[in-house]
Amino acid sequence: MLPESDSSRNFDGRFRRPLPAKGVPMYRKLFSPIKINKLEIRNRIVMPAFGLLFCGPDRRPSERLRNFYEARSRGGCGLIIVGGVGIDLVGSGVITPSIESDEFITDWEIFTDAIHRHGGKLFLQLFHAGRYQHSFLAKGMQSVSASAVASRYTKEEPRALSKDEIIEVEDKFAAAAARCKKAGVDGVEIIASAGYLICQFFSPLTNKREDEYGGSFENRMRFGLEVIAKVRAAVGKDYPVTMRLSGNEFMPGGNDSKEIIKIAQTFEAAGVDAFNITGGWHETKVPQLPAVVPRSAYTYLAAGIRRAVKVPVYASNRIVEPEQAEKILRDEAADLVCVGRAQIADPEWAKKAEQGKAEDIRPCVDCLQGCMDRLFSGKPVECLCNPMAGYEAERKINRVKKPKVVAVIGAGPAGLEATVTAAKRGHQVTLFDHAEDIGGQLSLVAAPPGREEFGRLIDYYRHQMNSHGITLKLGKEVTAQAIRRIRPNAIILATGSRQSRPPIPGIDLPHVVPAWDALLDKADIGREVVVLGGGAVGIETAIAIADRGTITGETLKFLLKHQAESPETLFELCTRGNRKVTILEMLPKIGGDIGHTNRWVFLKELELLGVGVVTGATVKQVTPEAVVYEQDGQQKVIAANTVVMALGARPNDEIEAELKSGGFQYVKIGDVKQPRKIIDAVHEGFLAASEI
Missing domain, CATH: 3.20.20.70 (Aldolase class I)
Structure with a gap:
């Protein structure tokens, strides 16, 4: 069983008010006429x-x-x-x-x-x-x-x-x-x-x-x-x-x-x-x-x-x-x-x-991927967190008459949705992942400032797993032998993706770190940071790094109440951290893989935080002190004591060969099929589990 998130605290970390006395409605005002x-x-x-x-x-x-x-x-x-x-x-x-x-x-x-x-x-x-x-x-x-x-x-x-x-x-x-x-x-x-x-x-x-x-x-x-x-x-x-x-x-x-x-x-x-x-x-x-x-x-x-x-x-x-x-x-x-x-x-x-x-409420994480981004693209609304939204007649969680033993490999968004949906339908589900905890790339997405809401989706899946008797095999390398032990009738492969490491000279130097490690604070970050790649991951990583060292909302409120600093100083304290961050992007513009309703917000955040952006830049070499790139036919150099790689992802399909050689039948979902957006992973997880 997974440990539940700390329900004694609310989302911003402050303690919740005590629960009402027995017999008193929890949300008395909300449910009054x-x-x-x-x-x-x-x-x-x-x-x-x-x-x-x-x-x-x-x-x-x-x-x-x-x-x-x-x-x-x-x-x-x-x-x-x-x-x-x-x-x-x-x-x-x-x-x-x-x-x-x-x-x-x-x-x-x-x-x-x-x-x-x-x-x-x-x-x-x-x-x-x-x-x-x-x-x-x-x-x-x-x-x-x-x-x-x-x-x-x-x-x-x-x-x-x-x-x-x-x-x-x-x-x-x-x-x-x-x-x-x-x-x-x-x-x-x-x-x-x-x-x-x-x-x-x-x-x-x-x-x-x-x-x-x-x-x-x-x-x-x-x-x-x-x-x-x-x-x-x-x-x-x-x-x-x-x-x-x-x-x-x-x-x-x-x-x-x-x-x-x-x-x-x-x-x-x-x-x-x-x-x-x-x-x-x-x-x-x-x-x-x-x-x-x-x-x-x-x-x-x-x-x-x-x-x-x-x-x-x-x-x-x-x-x-x-x-x-x-x-x-x-x-x-x-x-x-x-x-x-x-x-x-x-x-x-x-x-x-x-x-x-309330723990059973499937949360909105305010991603806008399924609702506003689709709306502004002229497409009917869907929902990242709820694959049934807009498909109320077609997509339902129907109980099965003959439950099966199901193995799900991978505890990221696709695997989590597949696991929970299959269990709700009555199947006996075992979830495998080499990581110590569930979440996968949901944990990465939840790391930048302003994206913490994604953590609520992980908490939702955690609670559902505890409620539906799902067996968890976490923290160990997943092998075909481990899968064979449970004798599954169905296998869902949802091992996600891993970051690409292109063959750039110097890319293996010790101060070059994957964006995912930078987001999860698993890497030491210097004061002069260059982020390679201006897609969604690169932008969110740059924002996360640049934001470190800015004042908190509580500190801002305190300083405002006591008129301790001028408005200009407060603005600077809110928007200037302790690092110089620059994004290098090969394409003419950054954020091409970000939806309409979020892209302008991210670009504004980069501007407010003073993040430099260089487009049309082809990286030629990483040295111990700098990044060498080419722009408009000219070779240029930018100082860097930390280089962050955000150069795309590729399927994490290493176990697939072992499954094939073992004669297993399986279905692939999420990024192991093709790296895309989280909404695609969640919907594929639901649909795969619905077909078992």
Whole structure:
């Protein structure tokens, strides 16, 4: 049996509050009911709107979309918000579900019944992207906005809406809300966040109008207020009308948190029943979603608005664990909590928390590989941690009638998922690995600053192994003889990959260390560091090394509270460690293997930490004091007393020949098949175990 992680501590190392007395619910506030307008919701857990790309070109709510959300209602979520749901084609394009005409009402009735069947409530988020709409997704139509201000997000310029068109859009919002009510949907959320249309009107950054819809605060608010007034008139006083709002636009020239509070108060007076608070726009240069964002980082925005209004307020962004959610509510920072990607990772997040089984929650590690990276690539959402997300009808853990003896070789992400899935299906599973503990490359990914969340996935697998009676053979070289001893009916080979060591002169010198050793702090690192390779591993290793020696968050808080240093000094202490780090990359740019939603964050982190980047550089030699490389036909030298290799990986398939010679039949999964991303390894592990 594996030792469980230390449950007496929470994620940031501070001791958790004592467990409640026997008979007292563990998350009493989280699972208390609440009303929005006159609608009672069974708990404070909200599944916020999320682009999933589960609908076809007919823009109807598909069976796949319905299955996905029904699983979350069955799993105990109190309020599910589906969106964005289009009110017209130019505002939402062909990839989002729609409620722009009466022909969609029946589809949403069926959808609503599926949510209600399990006790959940349903809101639709009424959506108009404005200048954030790509013309190619709107059948070539030019996007519209308050003014003709080009978008860095779409690289297109919208046209300004005429007054008549403004009234038409307002009427479309109202008509869509009326259809929601007719379909039995419990309420609506009007999106006025992320830089979408309503936001574009009340932000001075995008509203340059000189008529009654632009200029003064009152004029910039006019469009949004008229939308709310018409929606309220269409649905009546007792129907929930809520709003998604960015608590700070995080845009130079845009609305800051103080101005948004005034905006929220104005909308509350106009009849908004609740506010769902996030932060930023799509063009914002402040990270909002990746794991580098601290947990609950934007809860302060919800708390500020909650102090200024009397209606319920939801906190959003990086809320992943029940204890964290409970603390937000107990601290009076919000009335409800949005648990979005964490419920993609585990549709039974709410049910498991309520039953006191938080250790069984399949965690979200905020990697963005399966959700946001796929979304921005125009692909339906999946999940690194949950291979069943988006495949609720096709992929299930079905118990077998005749259990088999299964050997899994390799305790990395592919092997761990295969082991746990096979055991849950009823098989007798033995997991082999030469390492002393499980994790494999998950341990490497969890090492850089801001990536610690991956450690929670290891903890999840550890707990599942202890719960399902899996036999572990760790810390010994895996041989065919050891496999033969258990007489397996099925063998899964998941031995992962190992780092490549190219034939560069000097690459075997003692100060040249593998990136994996540097990440795990198994190597001595000097003050002048050159990282060979600008892919994901090289970048994350460079960040990890450059970050060492910067001050901690607790130290920063202490110095700020006591005004001990100037803001400039504090910034330097946060961004300058004790080493000079440079990346050498052969290609024209670095980070080509990193997804869209993480790449810019990593590049910004390199810049903030002062990491040098040299592209188009071919390494010719490593000497005891330097690295010699060629760039643009010229030979150059850079000083280095530590050289870190991050030059790719190759399959770790040494045992395969022994298995073949022993006559074993086996299936290969993960990096031993071909080095790729962790999401590929986890999904292959699930599918391989599902076929036994």
